[in-house]
Amino acid sequence: MYEKRKVWLAVGAAVLGSSAAQANSTDLEPMQHHNMTIVAPFAGEGEGEGEGEGSGIVDLRVNDSAYLARLGLIRGHLYVGKKLYDQGHLEMAKTHMKHPEDELYAALVPAFTARRVTGFGEELSALADAVIKEQGDDAVNTAYTHLVNAITAAEQVEKKAVKDVLMSLSTMLLTAAEEYDIGVKSGNVVNVHEFQDAYGFTTIAKARIGELTEAQQDAHAAALEEVEGILANLPELWPTITPAGTVEGDSSELYGAAARIELATLN
Template sequence: MHEKRKIWLAVGAAVLGTTTAANAHNNSNDLDGHQQHNMTIIAPFAGAGEGEGEGEGEGSGMVDLRVNDSAYLARLGLIRGHLYVGKKLYDQGHLAMAKTHMKHPEDELYAALVPAFSARGVEGFGDHLNALADAVNQEQGDDAVNAAYDALIIAIKDAEQVQRKEVKDVLMSLSTMLLTAGEEYDIGVKSGEVVNVHEFQDAYGFTTIARSRLDELTEVQREANAEAIAEVEAILASLPPLWPTITPEGKVAGDSSALYGAAARIELATLN
């Protein structure tokens, strides 16, 4: 896993070097040292952990979810990925597995977003998270689960406000989500054997939500960024089938390098 991450990070470092100086120059014109310090908080974030098994959200990275739109969207996308795969498992009758993917407001992925919601003037969705978790965990039945899930997704989309974001930030969020999916796939699959089905499933959820997020862009956003969006759509379409089923038995032929590669290529496409 670490060798593949090094490859991705090397690509990221190459493009980061072309943008960091310009960003630093622009920021220095707007913020004094005290303000710049206060604009950055340490928050757990995908891709920052160092040990196998840590999964998404472990470790810490210098990212301010109050102002960093791509990081904000990526974290919301990870929550949606968990919920998506949990709902899919529920619909397929795998109740015990579905319960493990339900999130609560106390979960670190959500908790780190709370200050961002306040700063951005949007509503959180903690009550909706609880309602869905309760409906699944307490086995309240399909009608209750479906209603809670639908209401929660609406609330998350209201918090995302994808239509108001810069397209480059939306695309960068996809890169982050695929990188995290690659890390989860690495944890889940060893030498073709699924050794951690939860992480294998998470990778599926993150990738699925990354694919679907492009559908939320407006026609105006698409027309203004047609070339970059077309390139990212082609990258996503080229991903091999890594999940023959989300409840696998026996060998799988997938390899996380496809996810790492797609993450790097999307970053490059976004920054070009």
């Protein structure tokens, strides 16, 4: 986590005027920025390694950007799992299916209660069962559609401040960058699961702006245009989600995009 945080802070410095190459070589002491936190479960819980943990404690019951980011991470896992399934990579797809007892979902349960929204534990189980028990394409497609609809209902993006929606994108891209760091070393994919997770998180982050209502988009047109440009200019870091050999990707692109989106949100 220390090395990842160094890179994140270095790229943040790069956004403010240094080159990415200089940033990656800068030895910065780890520090916390009040907005630069990955989603953590709840105030009072211990820190730990893993997606959305270890860099800051937030309360998903009241923190909208963290809540949306956590839901986005779940979406990302499921998205890449479904894509792998559709491409015929069944065993890989199984590893991305989440269960209600999974930590990503479990941390959200009190938030669902506090926010008076319905969770989607049954839908998660239905999709996981359909894939893992190999129930067939019709069962998988139906379960996936029902689950995506249930997640959308829990997100309620149309009721959130646009600033919080955009900050959730920054958090998701930061998490994607950290996963990419784990997955790719010196151009070699050493952990394909994390490489795939990074793809899923980035894809969902790019798509989330489309969930905003027309009124939300009109009220924040300038910021949204800037963020859309940042996302559109991300290079292709995943030539395939089942890589063989080397890839040309660099996680600094994701770290930099996360930093630039945060800056755009704060301006």
